Each structure stands twice: as C-alpha cells, then as structure tokens.
Amino acid sequence: MPVEIEQFMCRTDNFGVLVHDPKSGQTAIIDAPEEAPILAAIKRTGWTPTMILTTHHHMDHVEANLALKERFKLRIVGPEAEKAKIPGIDETVEEGSVLHLGDERIEVIATAGHVSYHLPESKVAFTADTLFALGCGRLFECKPPVMYESLKKLAALPAETTIYCGHEYTLANARFALSVDPTNSALKERAARIEALRVDNKPTLPTTIGEELSTNPFLRWHDPAIRKHLGMERAGDAEVFAEIRKRKDNF
Ligand code: FE
Secondary structure (H helix, E strand, C coil), X not given: CCCEEEEEEECCCXXXXXXXXXXXXXXXXXXXXXXXXXXXXXXXXXXXXXXXXXXXXXXXXXXXXXXXXXHHCCEEEEEHXXXXXXXXXXXXXXXXXXXXXXXXXXXXXXXXXXXXXXXXCCCXXXXXXXXECCEECCXXXXXXXXXXXXXXXXXXXXXXXXXXXXXXXXXXXXXXXXHHCCCCHHHHHHHHHHHHHHHCCCCCCCEEHHHHHHHCHXXXXXXXXXXXXXXXXXXXXXXXXXXXXXXXXXX
C-alpha cells in the first residue's frame, strides 16, 4: 500500500510535508520549517508523527525540530555531515543508508550537502533544496560539479517518481528556464500551467522526474537545443550545467 502524503505551506514559500504509512500508522515529517502549520496538518490528518526526516540544517528546514520533539517524543534523523547543526538530532544517515516507515523502505541519497529521501515502493522522493520544479538549489555550500553529480543521481530515478521539494519557486524558475530553453514546447506549455496555478495561489508541486527531465534545464545538460543556445555544443555535461547555474545566479 503506497504512503499517503499531506503537503502544505510554511513560512513564506517553504513546503511542509507529512508522510503516512497506512498499514503501520507511522508518520514522518519531512523537515520542520514552522511549528503551527505542521501542527495544523497533524490535526487535519489525524496522523501522529513518529519521526522527522531532516534534509539539511538551514533554519527554514529545522526551526520546529525541538518543539515537535518535545511535544511528540519523536526521533529526528538527518545527514551525518551536518549533525552538529541539526537541533535534536538522534540518528544520522548518509549515502546508501536505509530507514523504514512501517514496512516502507526509505533510501537515502546524498545530494550536495543535503540528503534526499527516496521511497522506491511508493515511487516518491523528497529532494528539499537540491532539485526544485524547473530549478535546482543555489550553490551555498558546494561547487557546481558536486551539485551536478547530485542531480545526476536524482535524474536516474524512475521517471514516474513523484518529487516533493522544499520551496515554491517554480514560477521564477519557469521564467529562467524559458530564457535558456526558449524553443522547448513542453516547457512553454508547463510554464503557462504554472502561471495559472500561481494566479490562483495554488502549489505547483509535487512534480515528477519525467516532467523535470523534459522541462528542467538543470537536468538537460545533454540537450542539443540548450547547448546551441549557450554556444556550448562541444562542452562537457558538467560545464553546461555550471554555465546554466551561473546564468540563473545572474538572472
Ligand atoms: Fe530552504
């Protein structure tokens, strides 16, 4: 039985997510950006959280850790490399670690200072601020090749994998994506859908790996039209990625 997921907004543009395994009754919170909306989601669903899966240490992803731990006596899991910076952490994970939510297997993928959590049976992954809908994370704590290698791992997940991300950044990402991939009809169509969703203040997430592969320029380093647009027909994939990331920083 696949997991059930509740997604909601926190702070200004952060997503909060609850993941519930109906068979065991266990529930994980993916990052803890803000206590009140998380408590509201717990109340709305009736799901009692048993753990927090932390993706990275930034304040907008861990602020409610201690308050939720105090209230629910839950277990906090996060990346080994950032354990000193994650409030209340009980257990660390790294590339290849495996966790369980009931019988549901959770595989850990190390992604550019973060960890992403992949549930292969339910075909869902939580990529926080590494892979966004139509974008990728800013390189605060890593160099372009590290982010490129991380995104390559996520791009290799099955196309039907549903992706939840850390922020609602899709509209700005769509405008940038069109600037480097202006002839991509799937992208143009998606950008129009995103504009309409945001006019109604609706979330643009989740997405899927398949949709990102066809429209997200940060996963399209191999694409001939993008390469031509950038004048980088013969460059290596990582170089094309770095150029796209640089352009986004200056967009
Ligand atoms: Fe963030």
